[in-house]
Amino acid sequence: MSQNLNNRRLKARCPECLAALWLKETAEQWDPVTCPECHTALEIVSLHPLTLDYLDDWGEDVDEEGLGEEEWG
Numbered sequence: 001m002s003q004n005l006n007n008r009r010l011k012a013r014c015p016e017c018l019a020a021l022w023l024k025e026t027a028e029q030w031d032p033v034t035c036p037e038c039h040t041a042l043e044i045v046s047l048h049p050l051t052l053d054y055l056d057d058w059g060e061d062v063d064e065e066g067l068g069e070e071e072w073g
């Protein structure tokens with residue numbers, strides 16, 4: 001019961017510093033990843049092929065002010 005033949009890991013590449021990152025095989029799409037080389041916050045945007053992209057944790061900066069709404073009195 002000590003077979004461990006399936007512990008392959010997934011190789012990805014940091015878009016910032018192009019370092020090779022090794023992820024667990026159980027990694028899933030949208031999992032957050034931090035590059036150990038440049039500490040850039042990344043996320044898995046695709047598993048096939050394995051692709052990392054910058055994690056935009058600031059969200060959408062949508063400002064809905066100034067739409068010119070009129071109040072009906």
Ligand SMILES: [Zn+2]
Nearest residue numbers: 014017035038
């Ligand atoms: Zn990096």
